Amino acid sequence: MGNLNSIIIETPVVKDGNKILCKFKCIGEVNKYFNNNTFYLEVNDIVDSVPISILNIPILANICPIAWITGSDIYIDQIDNQFLESMKKIKASFQIMYPQHTFRGEIFYQEIVSNQEYESQASGLFFSGGVDSVTSFIRKKHEFPYLLTVLGADIPESDIKACCKVENNVMQLAFEHHLVPVFLKSNLRTFLNEKKLNTNFSKFGLSNWWGSIQHGLGMVGLSAPLTYLKGINTIYFATSPGIFSVESCLDSAPWGSHPSIENNLKWGKTKTELEGMELNRFDKINIIADFLRIYDSSIKLRVCWESTSGDNCGNCEKCARTMAALLLEGLNPSELGFNTYNPSIHSLSKNKQFFSKLNDNKELQWKCIKNRISSTIYEEDFEFFHFYQWILQTEFKRQTG
Structure with a gap:
């Protein structure tokens, strides 16, 4: 362990059947970018049977970019082979997007695992209730995707009243359209010292940590344990307007949700796909309007940050x-x-x-x-x-x- 900056991740522990606790220890200057040394993810399902290499994905998806930009090495027990290859590509993608920053640091593991034993016929859609995700819901509802909603991204995971309000709206829509809602509650933002990350790295095209780096990779990574349990082979993540095709993605503005990030993200038998890249915001609102003219739906948009x-x-x-x-x-x-x-x-x-x-x-x-x-x-x-x-x-x- 020659690197002066290192992050050592302990084996995750499952508490009460549905809460994944991941403790880690930082060595060196990288420690100042964390508020505490425990990452957690709580889901509305029992995850005891999920392999360690899959349980490690949520914390890795949120901690790797910090390791890379600070030149820190990560030490972990088990890692999924597809995810490891994905992270190499995503690290290179961040370097291309933000060339004036340096993305270094490596992932060292004790065991690399191939997770190919689960069924993979379902799909999942990240659903916040915003224009992008509602449009993707309309376009993909024929697949009956699981609706994946993150609690702890735009509203604090500790705000029970606000979380309940979001959950109720999603459950109403899911019930109306015969879909299954999945809630992913995590401290993915609060376990980081986001203020210090913004102060030290928000320059040279990187506007803020959450928007420019974390939100795409970090949120999608939270879904890994559920994809194993539900047999999900494709995760859809609604893209922000401005990216019109995979071919033109290198000409689009650097952002934490990008074809070179989500479309490279894989683990086990699951892949991720940015949805709606060819649509601008007016196109999306037109799709929502057309849908509402046909269906008497209870859609309530939630766009505010x-x-x-x-x-x-x-x-x-x-x-x-x-x-x-x-x-x-x-x-x-x-x-x-x-x-x-x-x-x-x-x-x-x-x-x-x-x-x-x-x-x-x-x-x-x-x-x-x-x-x-x-x-x-x-x-x-x-x-x-x-x-x-x-x-x-x-x-x-x-x-x-």
């Missing part, structure tokens, strides 16, 4: 842009999980962060929305009338300085 309560705040840029796009499709946002009123319009206009979160793509979206909405007539008693007027009167341009 500002709110931690399991709701949409209605005041941030993403909420406002989604509400506006829904209006263009003749949908009432209040029936899909949004609400706005006069005071919130005032709040939107005074929100200093609103325009700081615009980029070229979002500016273009707002321009399209404004041009299209100007030809629509809303009555003054319509609940979104003042929101509509605010859009027409606002110049959506990124403010710098």
Whole structure:
């Protein structure tokens, strides 16, 4: 163990049948990037029968990028052979995306395992309730995929009230469409010192740790134990708009969800597939609108990254842009999980962060929305009338300085 920075991962322990506890020890400077030395994953199924090499995947998916960017070596007992090869490719992908950072460090293991004994005929779909995942649900529901929802990604896993709200919405949709919901509760964000990671590494195209590095690999990795139990051969992860094909992915902006990440991720008999790469956000909302015109569905969109309560705040840029796009499709946002009123319009206009979160793509979206909405007539008693007027009167341009 010659490396001054090392992460030693102990054999995972299953508690109460459904909670996987992974303890680890850090040697060297890498220790400062963790808030505690225990990673956990809790699922709504019994995982006692899952092999150690599969139980190790969730922690490895979330800890490897930290090891790589700090040049730390990882020591672990067992690792799945397909996953090991995947991580080599993903490490190289991060290096290509962020060439001014250095991704080093190796994985040292005692045993490499081939997990080929489980059935593999089902599919799974990561489902947050956002525009991307709802669109993927509509496109893939004929496969009857397991709906995989992470608790601990955008809302704290310790917030029981918010988690219950998200769970109830997902269970209602799953029941309505004869699907099985799977909840993956984890401290994947809070076991890290995300603030220090952002301070030290958010530069040279890497905007923040969660968005630029962790969220794609880290969340998909959580599903590994369930894929073994449920016989899932394909995991779908809805892509963010902006990546139009695998061939053009190298021209897309660096991001933690990317064809060179998820589409390279495999273990056992399971592979991952980014879904909806050819669609922009307007395409996706059009698909949702067409679906709602045919089905009387209980879909409630949850798009907000500002709110931690399991709701949409209605005041941030993403909420406002989604509400506006829904209006263009003749949908009432209040029936899909949004609400706005006069005071919130005032709040939107005074929100200093609103325009700081615009980029070229979002500016273009707002321009399209404004041009299209100007030809629509809303009555003054319509609940979104003042929101509509605010859009027409606002110049959506990124403010710098």
